[in-house]
Every structure is written in C-alpha cells, then in structure tokens.
Amino acid sequence: VGKLPFEGLRVVDLTVYWAGPTVGRFLGQLGAEVIKIESRNAPDGARFMPPSVNNERGVNRGAMFYELNPSKLDLTLNLKKQPARDIIQKLVKVSDVVVINYAPGVAERLGLGYEVFRAVKKDIIMVEVTGYGVTGPDKSKPAFGDVVAAESGMPQFTGYGVGDPRWFGTVLIDLIAGIHAVTAVLAALEHRSRTGEGQYIDVSMLEAGLCFAPEGIMEFTMNRRTRPIIGNRDDVMVPHGYLRCRGDDKWIAIAVSTEEEWNAFCRVINHPEWLQDRRFRDAHCRRQNQDELERLIEEWTGEHDPLEITHMLQQAGVRAAPVFNIEEIINDEHAKWRDVFPKVNHPETGEMRVTNIPFKMSKAVSRIEHAPLIGEHNQYILEKILGLSKEEIESLEREGAFE
Amino acid sequence: MAEGALSGLRVLDLSQYVAGPYCTKLMADLGAEVIKIEEPGVGDSARTLPPFFEDTPHPERSGLFLYLNTNKLGITLKLDTEAGREIFIKLAQNVDIIVHDNPDSILEQCRLGYQLLSSLNPRLILTSISPFGSSGPYKDYKGCDLIAAASGGLAQVSPLNAREGEPPLKAGGHMADLFTGLSAATATLTAVHHRHATGAGQEIDVSAQEAILYILMYSIMYYNAERHVVSRTDLPRMAPRHLIPCKDGEIWLQIIRPGKTGEEEWDAFCRFVGAPELSEIEVFRSELSRAELWESLEPLISKYTREITKEEFRRSSSELGLTIAPLNSVEEVVNSSHLADRDFFVEAEHPEMGKVKYPGAPYKFSKTPWMIKRPAPRLGEHNGDIYCQRLGYTEEDLVHWRADGII
Numbered sequence: 001v002g003k004l005p006f007e008g009l010r011v012v013d014l015t016v017y018w019a020g021p022t023v024g025r026f027l028g029q030l031g032a033e034v035i036k037i038e039s040r041n042a043p044d045g046a047r048f049m050p051p052s053v054n055n056e057r058g059v060n061r062g063a064m065f066y067e068l069n070p071s072k073l074d075l076t077l078n079l080k081k082q083p084a085r086d087i088i089q090k091l092v093k094v095s096d097v098v099v100i101n102y103a104p105g106v107a108e109r110l111g112l113g114y115e116v117f118r119a120v121k122k123d124i125i126m127v128e129v130t131g132y133g134v135t136g137p138d139k140s141k142p143a144f145g146d147v148v149a150a151e152s153g154m155p156q157f158t159g160y161g162v163g164d165p166r167w168f169g170t171v172l173i174d175l176i177a178g179i180h181a182v183t184a185v186l187a188a189l190e191h192r193s194r195t196g197e198g199q200y201i202d203v204s205m206l207e208a209g210l211c212f213a214p215e216g217i218m219e220f221t222m223n224r225r226t227r228p229i230i231g232n233r234d235d236v237m238v239p240h241g242y243l244r245c246r247g248d249d250k251w252i253a254i255a256v257s258t259e260e261e262w263n264a265f266c267r268v269i270n271h272p273e274w275l276q277d278r279r280f281r282d283a284h285c286r287r288q289n290q291d292e293l294e295r296l297i298e299e300w301t302g303e304h305d306p307l308e309i310t311h312m313l314q315q316a317g318v319r320a321a322p323v324f325n326i327e328e329i330i331n332d333e334h335a336k337w338r339d340v341f342p343k344v345n346h347p348e349t350g351e352m353r354v355t356n357i358p359f360k361m362s363k364a365v366s367r368i369e370h371a372p373l374i375g376e377h378n379q380y381i382l383e384k385i386l387g388l389s390k391e392e393i394e395s396l397e398r399e400g401a402f403e
Numbered sequence: 404m405a406e407g408a409l410s411g412l413r414v415l416d417l418s419q420y421v422a423g424p425y426c427t428k429l430m431a432d433l434g435a436e437v438i439k440i441e442e443p444g445v446g447d448s449a450r451t452l453p454p455f456f457e458d459t460p461h462p463e464r465s466g467l468f469l470y471l472n473t474n475k476l477g478i479t480l481k482l483d484t485e486a487g488r489e490i491f492i493k494l495a496q497n498v499d500i501i502v503h504d505n506p507d508s509i510l511e512q513c514r515l516g517y518q519l520l521s522s523l524n525p526r527l528i529l530t531s532i533s534p535f536g537s538s539g540p541y542k543d544y545k546g547c548d549l550i551a552a553a554s555g556g557l558a559q560v561s562p563l564n565a566r567e568g569e570p571p572l573k574a575g576g577h578m579a580d581l582f583t584g585l586s587a588a589t590a591t592l593t594a595v596h597h598r599h600a601t602g603a604g605q606e607i608d609v610s611a612q613e614a615i616l617y618i619l620m621y622s623i624m625y626y627n628a629e630r631h632v633v634s635r636t637d638l639p640r641m642a643p644r645h646l647i648p649c650k651d652g653e654i655w656l657q658i659i660r661p662g663k664t665g666e667e668e669w670d671a672f673c674r675f676v677g678a679p680e681l682s683e684i685e686v687f688r689s690e691l692s693r694a695e696l697w698e699s700l701e702p703l704i705s706k707y708t709r710e711i712t713k714e715e716f717r718r719s720s721s722e723l724g725l726t727i728a729p730l731n732s733v734e735e736v737v738n739s740s741h742l743a744d745r746d747f748f749v750e751a752e753h754p755e756m757g758k759v760k761y762p763g764a765p766y767k768f769s770k771t772p773w774m775i776k777r778p779a780p781r782l783g784e785h786n787g788d789i790y791c792q793r794l795g796y797t798e799e800d801l802v803h804w805r806a807d808g809i810i
Binding site: 005026030052055063133136150152158165167168169177179182187191211213223227234242252255318319321322324329333334337341356357358360363 | 408409411412429433451452453454455456457458466467469470471517535536537538539540541543544545546547549550552553554555556557558559560561562563564565569570571572573574575576577578581582585586587588589590592593594595596597599600601603605606607608609610612613614616617618619620621622623624625626627628629631632633634635636640644645646653654655657721726727728729730731732733734735736737740741742744745747748756759760761762763764765766767768769770771
C-alpha cells in the first residue's frame with residue numbers, strides 16, 4: 001500500500017494562473033498523477049508573469065508557475081483542433097477528476113463541458129473555479145482576483161483604523177477559492193467511493209471569499225451595521241498587536257489573553273509594578289489605555305531582537321512570534337525541522353524551493369517534484385497512459401494537435 | 404432528500420474558537436455528523452466573541468460562533484474526570500475522525516493519546532491543529548490569528564503599498580485561523596481517502612504557521628527568482644494597483660491586464676475620469692514609472708475619481724476594458740442581485756434570534772447538497788440525544804453528571 005495518499009488518482013488539470021492550479025498542486029503533492037494541459041501557442045500565463053528567474057523571461061522560467069504546479073506532468077495540446085480534443089476525451093476516460101478554470105465561455109467553446117466528459121467517464125468528478133460561479137447575472141465577468149476581492153467587500157475590514165481600508169498583501173481570494181475547491185473534490189471523492197457516483201462542482205471565488213468574512217456579514221445581517229476596522233487589535237485580547245523591535249523593520253506579535261498571561265508578561269518584561277498600576281490592572285483598563293500600554297511595551301521590545309524575546313515570552317506562556325520575512329523563515333530552525341520549504345532541482349534554472357503541504361501525516365508522505373517544462377511529458381502521457389503508437393503520435397503531430 | 408457528500412462520516416470535535424470549528428463546519432455542512440464537545444458551563448470561547456445579536460453579549464448570540472458551528476450536535480463533557488474520560492472513550496470508538504486544537508493536549512493529560520484511541524478504534528483519524536505543529540523547537544508555543552499571520556510571513560507583506568515606517572498589518576477578522584481550519588479539512592479528508600487504501604486511520608498534525616506559508620505565494624516566488632525578500636513597502640511593479648477614493652467610497656483600480664501593455668487602458672481611464680491631459684504626460688505612460696511616481700500621481704487621479712460614483716465605475720469598467728472594481732459595502736454585498744440569484748446567503752432559524760442570514764456555501768455540488776439543517780447548538784443542547792439515545796445512559800445518569808459538573 002502506497003504512502004502517498006492519492007497514489008493511483010489521476011487528474012486532468014485544465015487550469016491557468018492561481019485559483020485553478022491550486023487544486024492540482026495539492027493533489028499532486030500528495031501523490032495524484034496530475035496532467036496539466038497547455039498549448040504551446042498559449043501556455044499558462046503564470047509562466048510569464050513576473051517574477052521570472054534572474055529576470056530572463058522564458059516559458060520555463062516563471063517562478064509563479066513553479067509554486068503553483070509542482071509535481072505535475074505536462075502535455076501540450078492545441079484544443080482548437082479536434083484531434084487534440086479527442087485526446088482530452090481519452091484522458092478523461094482514464095481519469096478521476098477534471099479541474100478547470102478557463103475564462104467564462106472558453107470551456108464551452110472548446111467542447112470541454114461536464115456532460116461531454118460524463119459521456120466518456122460516467123463517474124467523473126469535475127470542479128470548475130470561476131470568479132462569480134457558472135450561473136447568475138455576473139457569470140460572464142472575468143475573474144481577476146483583486147477585482148473579485150474588492151467586490152466581496154472583504155478589504156473594508158482590513159486597515160490601520162476607521163476610514164482607512166488597506167489591501168491585504170497577497171492573492172488571498174484565489175487561494176481561498178482554490179483550497180475550498182480541494183475540499184470539494186475530496187468530499188466528492190468520498191461520495192463516489194460510497195455510491196459510485198461522480199458529479200460537477202461549481203466554485204465561485206466571490207462566494208468562497210465571503211465564507212472568510214463571517215464577522216462582517218453577520219454583524220450586518222444581525223445588527224444592520226458595518227463592523228469598524230480595528231487594525232491589529234482584538235475584541236478580547238489586550239495587548240494585541242505588532243510591536244517595534246530593535247533593527248530595521250523588525251517587529252514582534254504579542255497577544256495577551258488571560259490575567260495569568262498578563263502576570264507572566266509583566267514579569268518577563270520587568271514591569272511587575274504594572275500589575276498594580278490602575279491604568280493596566282484588568283483587561284478593561286488595559287483596553288482603555290491601549291495606546292499608552294503599547295508605547296510603554298515598545299520601550300522594551302525596541303531594545304530587543306524579536307526572536308530572542310519570542311522565546312522568553314513563549315517560555316513564560318505568553319503568545320508571541322516574530323513578524324518573519326521569507327528569508328528569516330527559510331533560515332529558521334523550526335521551519336527547517338518541519339521541512340517547510342524543500343529544495344527541488346529545476347532542469348532549466350537549478351535549485352528552487354517549493355512550499356510544502358501545511359501538515360504532517362503519521363502514515364503518509366508528500367512529495368515535491370519540479371514544475372514541468374512545457375510539454376515535458378508529452379511522450380510519456382501519449383504512449384504510456386493512452387497507449388498510442390509512434391505512428392499515431394506522428395500523425396497527430398502533423399495535424400498540429402500538440403502545438 | 405439527497406444526502407450530503409460526507410454523510411456517513413462521524414466526527415468528534417474537541418476544538419474551539421475559529422480554526423478547528425471551521426474545519427468541522429466544512430464537514431458538517433456537507434453531511435458529516437459532527438458532535439461538538441464543550442466544557443460544561445463554559446463552552447467554546449468563540450461564544451464570547453462579537454458580533455452579538457442586538458449587541459447583547461450572550462453565549463448563544465455570537466454571530467461568529469453561530470456561523471462556525473452550523474449543523475453540529477452539541478454536548479458538554481468534562482474530560483478530566485474519570486466518568487468523563489469513560490464516556491469519551493465510548494464516543495471515540497464509534498467515530499471516524501476526532502479534531503482537536505489543544506497544543507498541550509487535554510487528550511494526553513487524560514491518557515487519551517492517539518496510541519490508546521487507535522488501539523480501541525484502528526480506523527480513527529486524529530487531526531490535531533496547533534500554532535506551529537506538534538514537532539520541532541516551537542511545538543509547545545502558543546498562538547492565535549495574529550501570531551499565525553506573523554510567523555507565516557503574511558503580516559510582514561501586509562498591507563500592499565504600505566508607506567515607509569507603517570507597521571505590519573493583520574487581515575481583518577480571523578483570516579489566518581480560517582485558512583488553518585480549511586487546511587485541516589483538506590488534511591483530514593486526505594486521510595479519509597487514504598484510509599480506503601490502507602484500512603487504517605492516522606494522526607494528522609496541522610500547523611497554523613504552515614497553513615499561512617502555503618498561501619503566501621509571492622514571497623517564495625520572488626525569493627526563488629531574484630533572492631528578493633518581499634516587503635509591504637516594496638514599490639508595486641505596476642501602477643495603479645491601488646485602492647483610491649471615489650465619490651461614495653473606494654474603488655480598486657488596476658490598469659494592467661495580464662498579457663497587455665496597458666497603454667490603451669491608461670488612455671481610456673484618463674479619458675473616462677475626465678483627465679485626458681494626464682495621458683499626455685510622458686512619465687506616466689509606463690506602468691513602472693507610474694509605480695515609482697505614485698505618491699505624486701495619486702492626488703492627480705483622485706481629484707477626478709472623487710467626482711465619480713461607485714455605480715458609474717461599475718457600469719463603465721467592462722465597456723472600457725478597465726480593471727476597476729468598487730469596494731462594496733457589506734450592505735451592497737448582502738443585497739447583491741447576483742448572489743441572490745445564486746441563493747448564496749442562507750437563512751437559519753435560531754431560538755434566540757429567529758431567522759438570520761448567514762454566508763452560505765463556498766461551492767455548489769450537482770448531486771450532493773450543501774445545506775444548513777440546523778443552527779449551531781446551544782450549550783449542551785444534544786446531551787440527551789447523544790448520552791441517552793446514542794450511548795444508552797439514563798436520564799438519572801445525566802442528573803448525577805450534571806450535579807458533579809461532568810456534563
């Protein structure tokens with residue numbers, strides 16, 4: 001029995017950019033055979049988005065593509081040509097899951113619908129990730145992550161203070177949708193193993209995003225009000241925030257929850273007198289005097305290294321962590337221990353790091369292989385998976401099926 | 404009625420707050436039977452978190468708790484008592500999955516570690532969620548949303564386009580916790596799938612830090628490509644890619660579309676806002692120089708955008724091929740005709756509050772429904788159902804346990 005949980009599972013990956021590829025990224029890292037379909041005429045745009053390795057553009061040099069497509073196989077097909085579409089059908093016939101996130105209308109135009117696939121593989125599971133879902137008045141709008149995020153209203157809850165909303169610093173909504181789509185595929189697989197039935201799943205980035213904003217939505221539906229922006233502060237814990245440390249752009253996260261923790265905190269930072277100080281003696285007082293409290297704490301943190309005082313605080317039972325940048329994490333002893341960023345060798349650009357799956361399993365492992373070169377596995381897929389002969393492949397090649 | 408995709412799966416949920424409960428909510432909403440165990444008299448700490456219905460703090464009125472615990476059965480149980488431990492063992496023998504989030508595990512303290520539980524139930528999947536995972540130098544360190552965003556590298560890069568000197572910023576709400584719970588759900592269902600092949604359960608160790616690193620993306624990309632360490636104060640590589648004010652709120656403005664040079668879009672934007680003279684200025688014609696000069700360009704643009712409403716932007720953006728989106732208010736989102744057409748928001752009836760709208764399904768399945776069959780449980784609401792009907796204890800037992808603080 002294999003130690004890769006999805007060994008034997010085959011996925012046809014008709015995805016580009018962020019949200020869609022996330023599904024195959026997860027399944028591939030855990031052992032599924034994920035076959036990414038691209039066209040040489042129009043490869044996945046992620047191959048050309050900045051940054052490219054050493055700033056040299058090239059179809060196999062896009063770092064975004066590396067992170068989103070590790071451990072996948074790559075097959076080039078020109079889906080505008082019928083013979084190429086026939087190959088997709090053959091692949092679907094021997095696969096378990098199809099993932100797709102083409103722009104609205106494209107899949108239909110190329111004849112890549114659920115009904116078409118179901119005709120060749122009765123129990124196929126198909127998941128489609130779009131900006132707004134495949135029904136409804138906005139179904140034809142293209143899915144730009146940032147635009148969908150703005151429309152979801154999510155950013156209005158993030159900011160330093162009231163009236164100053166700020167943009168969160170990464171492509172969150174694409175990943176929210178993509179990982180929810182993973183959950184959906186896994187649930188559908190469970191349903192299939194129980195009933196033998198496949199199905200189609202419609203994932204909307206907008207809706208997945210809204211599932212991550214429950215406080216704001218429930219505040220409105222319960223109390224007809226918009227939740228104020230509270231910055232790095234918390235409704236219960238105080239102090240709670242990112243405080244300045246010694247060095248350039250060095251910060252520590254500190255969150256104090258109970259009176260016991262407050263006691264420990266005051267001892268560690270050498271201010272036992274704060275326990276009697278009427279400004280800080282309970283959570284209510286600390287909240288009233290939060291600006292002053294943070295200023296005073298920064299007098300202490302400002303003289304220390306964030307990691308050093310993280311250890312001191314955590315050993316005393318107080319929540320703390322450095323505000324890490326990527327390099328600090330890669331070099332951190334804990335992340336090394338957990339193998340968070342394993343190295344892989346990319347045939348064109350050499351050693352690269354790929355983010356590991358975010359958990360460990362006691363009886364299973366994950367794997368990381370380099371993201372495929374374009375068309376890297378054409379021969380393997382056509383010969384070994386589909387059993388096509390050399391002559392058949394040559395004839396398809398002449399027809400332009402692999403462009 | 405059709406059944407959910409996970410119907411038949413039984414889950415025991417010892418977790419509280421946000422991450423663990425979101426993991427089990429995802430499963431419960433797809434039909435798994437989730438029994439939530441809470442501490443007698445106290446309950447899940449999320450019951451103390453706002454927003455509260457009618458602004459009245461009350462353990463049955465937290466909107467966040469209600470959202471995170473739909474479809475679950477709720478019982479109370481004090482694990483660190485001999486009777487509590489015995490009852491728990493009975494429950495654990497008949498479930499597929501246990502989810503917990505206690506770093507210095509209450510399970511271990513009560514001699515209920517994976518060793519013992521799996522000897523009683525070899526198919527058991529035990530999912531443990533912790534701030535840094537259960538191995539490595541930081542395994543005992545405590546955490547929360549703020550901590551995960553920091554240790555996972557997200558705070559350092561947020562917000563986008565921060566000014567020099569501005570501190571790191573946490574995303575509003577409980578984004579990091581929710582990502583952690585989402586990862587825990589994918590991990591748990593992976594083990595469910597693996598169990599079909601092996602016949603055995605296993606232990607899953609989910610790290611909140613790693614859940615955030617998994618979605619960080621740009622930081623590792625730029626590190627790989629250029630050894631560049633991404634920071635929130637980095638100049639954007641293109642501009643505008645910013646929130647800017649309009650007449651009745653803010654809009655997200657992004658001129659460049661993938662694969663396009665952006666010159667045409669910039670011209671179209673300048674014409675649309677009524678400032679054709681801006682597009683004549685040579686230094687503003689490239690996305691890079693707009694980014695470099697953003698501090699001086701922004702006031703020139705926002706002078707015009709402040710005169711235009713969100714609705715005007717909404718209507719024109721698609722015609723002009725511009726990537727402009729209004730930052731919708733919650734009211735606009737809740738009243739969206741598109742979301743109404745898709746039945747996204749769902750109403751659930753709760754004894755404390757009557758009918759309230761909740762965010763609905765993150766996905767729509769063609770064969771297996773996602774649905775809210777029952778609202779979040781009141782503290783100990785299903786004690787009778789589970790202890791008497793399921794496990795065969797008597798009403799009398801319950802009376803004793805209540806008196807002894809066991810349930």
